[in-house]
Amino acid sequence: MSQRQPTSRRRFLKHAGVFLVTGIATSGSDTVISSDPHSVAAELIRLLHMRDQAGHVGHAYLKAGGDPNLPSVADLTRTLLERLGFDVQHLTLVPTGTLRSIVVEKVHQDYEEEHVAVVDDWLLSETEANLCAILFLESREKPGLI
Amino acid sequence: MFIDSYKLPNEHVIEADVCIVGAGAAGISMAREFIGTSQKVVVLESGGLEYDERTQSLYHGKNIGLPTFAVHTNRLRFFGGTTNHWAGHCRPLDALDFQRRDWVPDSGWPISKADLDPYYRRTQPICQLGDYKYEDLGFFEKQTGQRRLKLNPSRLKSVVYNQSPPTRFGIVYREELRNAQNVAVYLNANVLQLESDPSASHVTVARAACIEGPRFLARARVFVLATGGMENPRLLLLSRGANPTGLGNDNDLVGRYFMDHVLLRPGIDISFSVPDVNLRLYHDLHQVAGGQMFSVLAASEQRMRQEGLTNFRIHLVPDELHYDHPIGYVFSALDGDTSREFANPEGYGSIGLHLVLEPVPNPESRITLGKKHDLFDQQHIEVNWQLTEAEVANAHRAMELAAIEFGRMGLGRGFGKILRDPPFWPGNLEAGKHHCGTTRMSDNPKTGVVDADCRVHGIDNLYIAGSSVFPVIGYANPTLTIIALALRLTDHLKGRLD
Numbered sequence: 001m002s003q004r005q006p007t008s009r010r011r012f013l014k015h016a017g018v019f020l021v022t023g024i025a026t027s028g029s030d031t032v033i034s035s036d037p038h039s040v041a042a043e044l045i046r047l048l049h050m051r052d053q054a055g056h057v058g059h060a061y062l063k064a065g066g067d068p069n070l071p072s073v074a075d076l077t078r079t080l081l082e083r084l085g086f087d088v089q090h091l092t093l094v095p096t097g098t099l100r101s102i103v104v105e106k107v108h109q110d111y112e113e114e115h116v117a118v119v120d121d122w123l124l125s126e127t128e129a130n131l132c133a134i135l136f137l138e139s140r141e142k143p144g145l146i
Numbered sequence: 147m148f149i150d151s152y153k154l155p156n157e158h159v160i161e162a163d164v165c166i167v168g169a170g171a172a173g174i175s176m177a178r179e180f181i182g183t184s185q186k187v188v189v190l191e192s193g194g195l196e197y198d199e200r201t202q203s204l205y206h207g208k209n210i211g212l213p214t215f216a217v218h219t220n221r222l223r224f225f226g227g228t229t230n231h232w233a234g235h236c237r238p239l240d241a242l243d244f245q246r247r248d249w250v251p252d253s254g255w256p257i258s259k260a261d262l263d264p265y266y267r268r269t270q271p272i273c274q275l276g277d278y279k280y281e282d283l284g285f286f287e288k289q290t291g292q293r294r295l296k297l298n299p300s301r302l303k304s305v306v307y308n309q310s311p312p313t314r315f316g317i318v319y320r321e322e323l324r325n326a327q328n329v330a331v332y333l334n335a336n337v338l339q340l341e342s343d344p345s346a347s348h349v350t351v352a353r354a355a356c357i358e359g360p361r362f363l364a365r366a367r368v369f370v371l372a373t374g375g376m377e378n379p380r381l382l383l384l385s386r387g388a389n390p391t392g393l394g395n396d397n398d399l400v401g402r403y404f405m406d407h408v409l410l411r412p413g414i415d416i417s418f419s420v421p422d423v424n425l426r427l428y429h430d431l432h433q434v435a436g437g438q439m440f441s442v443l444a445a446s447e448q449r450m451r452q453e454g455l456t457n458f459r460i461h462l463v464p465d466e467l468h469y470d471h472p473i474g475y476v477f478s479a480l481d482g483d484t485s486r487e488f489a490n491p492e493g494y495g496s497i498g499l500h501l502v503l504e505p506v507p508n509p510e511s512r513i514t515l516g517k518k519h520d521l522f523d524q525q526h527i528e529v530n531w532q533l534t535e536a537e538v539a540n541a542h543r544a545m546e547l548a549a550i551e552f553g554r555m556g557l558g559r560g561f562g563k564i565l566r567d568p569p570f571w572p573g574n575l576e577a578g579k580h581h582c583g584t585t586r587m588s589d590n591p592k593t594g595v596v597d598a599d600c601r602v603h604g605i606d607n608l609y610i611a612g613s614s615v616f617p618v619i620g621y622a623n624p625t626l627t628i629i630a631l632a633l634r635l636t637d638h639l640k641g642r643l644d
Contacts, residue, residue, distance in 0.1 A: 047479050054476045104480050111554035112298075116546075118567065121469075123414075123549035123560045128477055 030093045038074045040081065043096060045135045047103060051146045058136030060120040061129045073137045080130045103127065148324055150194075151335040151356050158362040160332070162188040163643055165352055165366035167337045167381070168373035170227020171625055172611035172632040174315045174323070175272060176370065179636040181326040185643055188364055189323075190335040190354055192373075193224025195316065200357055204336065204520050207376070211511065211530035214406070214577040221374055221581075225333060226316020228374065234312025235623040236273055237305070238266045238280060238630070240457065242447055243504075243620035249454035252403070252507040253618050256589040256598040265630035272629055273310040274318075276437020280306045283441065289434040292427035294441060296555060301547045302443045305459070309431055309438040310625075334359070338522055339385040340369065340608070346388035349608045357521055368639060372611040372632070375404075375581025379513045379614060380527050382585065382595075382602075394585070394602040399595050401513040403586050404529065405505050405619050407578030408537055412465060412498035413545040414562030416552045417474030419481040423557055425497060428462035443499075443548065444621060456504040456536070458544045459621040465498035472496055474558040481556035499548050499560070502578060504621050506536045513584050531577065542569030580624045582616040600635050611635055 031043045048054040062070055071079075078088050084102050086092060094102075110116060110125030117129045124132075139145040164180065166173045169191035180187045193201045201224065207217035221228045239259065246254030267278045279285055283306050287293055294304040323331055335354045342349050349369045355361040371378045379401040383392040392400055427441045443460040450457065474496070505511075511532035515525035542564055549560025563572040588594020591603035596615050602608040611632045613624040 048476055049478055050473065050476045053471050053473045056471070057473060057476070100479075107477075107480050108554065108556070111550050114550060116550060116553070118565045121561050121563055121565060122473060123546065123553065123565050124477075125553060128480070132476070 029096055031096045031099050032093060038077065040099075041073050041077045041134055041138055043099060044077065044080070044103070044131055045138060045145075047100060048131055048135055051135060051139075054132045055136045055139050055146045057119050057122065057124070057129070058132030058134065061117065061133045062136065064119060070137065073134060073141065076130065076134050076137060080127070080134065083127065083130070103131075147326065147330050148195075149330055149332050151332050151354070151362070152359045154360050154362050156360040156362070158360065160188055160362065160364040162186045162364060162366045164188070164368050164370065164639060165190065165364045166370045166372055166611075167352060168192075168227065168371065168377070169225050169316070169331060170372060170374060170612075171229050171315055172628050173370075173372035174226070174319050175629045175632045176372065176611060176636045177323060177326075177329050177331070178319060179633060180640075181322070181329055183328065183640065185328065185640070187329045188366070189329065189331040190337050190352060190364060191225050191331060191333050192336045194333045195225050195320070197222065197224050197230075200521065201334075201336075204522075205377075206518070206520065207527035207529055208516050208518065209531070210528045211532050212575075212577075214529070214531055215579060217376070217527065217529055220579045221376065224316070225320070225331070226314055229313065229315040229625075232312050232625060233623075234273075234310035236275055236308040236310055236626045237622040238262070239620040239622050239627055242450070243457060243618055247450075249451070250456060250506055250618065252509075252593065255587060255617055257587075262627070262630050262634065265633045266626060268633055269626050269629045270308075270437075272313070273626065274313045274437070275308045275310055276435040276439070279435060280308075282306070286432065286434055286439055286441070287427065290427065290432045292424070292430075292432070294427055295425075295443075295551075297443070297551055298554065299446055300448050301446055302460075302551055303446055304427070304441045305444045307440050307442050309440065335362075336522065337381060338524060339387070340381065340393055341385070342388045342393060342605070344388055346393060347604055348606055349393075355522065367643065368607045368609065370609045370611050370635070370639075374612055375584055375614040376513055376527055376529070378610055378612060379584040380515070383515050384524055394595050394605055394608065396604060397592050399586065399593075401584050402509045402511075403507050403583035403617070404511045404513050404531060404581065405507060405583040405616070406531060407580050407619065407621070408503040408505055408533065408541065409501065409576040409578050410503075410541060410545075410564060410572065410574060411500040411576065412463065412468065412562065412574075413460070413501035413541065413564050414499050414549055414560045415465075415468050415496050416499060416549075416558040416560050417469075417472035417496045418558040419474040419476075419478045420557060423495075423497075425462050429464055429497070445544065449547070453543065455540050455543060456506060457621045458501060458503045458540065460544070460548055461500040461502070463498045463500050467496055468498075469561050477559060496558070499545065501541060501544055502621055503537060503541050503544060504619055506534060507583060507586075507618055508532055508534060538569045538571055541571075542567070580613065580619065582613040582619045582624060585610050585614040586617040587615045588617060599638050600631065609635060609639070
């Protein structure tokens, strides 16, 4: 197996440039990371298959957190983006493929550093668990999602 | 030669240089080593050449500790012993298993792996195995064309296991012993107790009897108990003529430190997140270098030291799903980059990770004599198998490490109740049927029953063969080590008798 080359946010910023804009702008292959990260939740959720199962895991993860007040999609997405190294206070254009690579790298890092959670007897990376939680929360607002 | 003890006259006296009690893996291996020498050797075997219910009933006992298999089902009491139903998995103990480990109380052997290596080599053909190449997995990868998992070596490693056919010692070595002139195997010869001089420092006779048949005795220069991890201590405890606590039991150690491997089958399942995961090196048998092999996962020494874990191994076993909804595929997009190379055309699926865990030596886990009696009116054993919080914590961590590794490698996600925190034993906890530790080896008679030569402390002519002498058990199945120790003991006895 070839050595994986990490695609970090720092590497992206160094090589691809960062576009800071004051308005919301998107292109067909870009994802906007913005102060209203609700718009990026859909891109993150697309990384998950079997959405009924993913939603079940997300629900279990949120319940295990013990707080009866569930976070909003926006809040949880914002938290996850910050975990991934993004500054959500400023607009950033990120190619969708790069966002995916960053998430993949973060999941790998989670396992490497043992940032894991046991959800419903499944051992997952914390990033994975958060993705599932975002999907669950989104499905409550958009019933046809799962 | 074989002698049916039922044909002996009552009160017959057998004279020999060496009297071996028990014809299982250890007893038969020792007897074979004496063939053609100048020593007269007798083997006293409780059973006949075939299974017999009444003889087997002598193995009855009571479990008073953790639930495990019924005592009489764990072992077989006829010629060949428990090799008549063993599974044939073979691997030597690791070098670390012989060392004193600060984080494992009462660990360490008074001998090293290097002391036993020459005997392990000699054991390979006895168990009909291939070349002695346990440390060279790369060789088997080249020969089989299969690759090991890319594990983080600070967590887990892949190791070699050999597979015996399995060798049924009672069948494979029957004719050789039948034709041996200086070795006599007495069948249906139940040793009831050993008698000694009044100071209990020298064994004089082994008293034996047939069920509803003649009684007789054997005199020898040296005696070897080779009746297994449960029966060896039983015979010592029953031999109370000169010592009311039993022979070799001045320090109340006979029967203590009873150990068995802790099994979770499975410990966890892995739901694959990518198709075509190739684990054939692990779950197939490969014919290589004159024998059969497969690989298992084992603990990293670095991790054991760092976290104070006992040793463990993990078998990768295709088995039934243990959950309603496998979620590996949920994350397949995330794992797509890392796993394409490691593919064969089998599709998505799952695999069971079966855990075999080394227990911590525990003096409260023990074999004692019970209230019920056998056909000879001798006390059956009571088995008080005990585990501590350390074992469940170790099992939890072992399975957690495995689940983390499969996630890190992008192959799948792990599921199992053992992953919960705080850890608890799930319902499928089992014993490995590897009875060890009950006459443990130590240089110090206050911490062991036998010395480094397997001689019972304080008794100049009584030795013990078998897994009861293991002070710790590692993760490897015990049979290879049992036979290696038996060969080593035979060399020692030959030197002594010559």
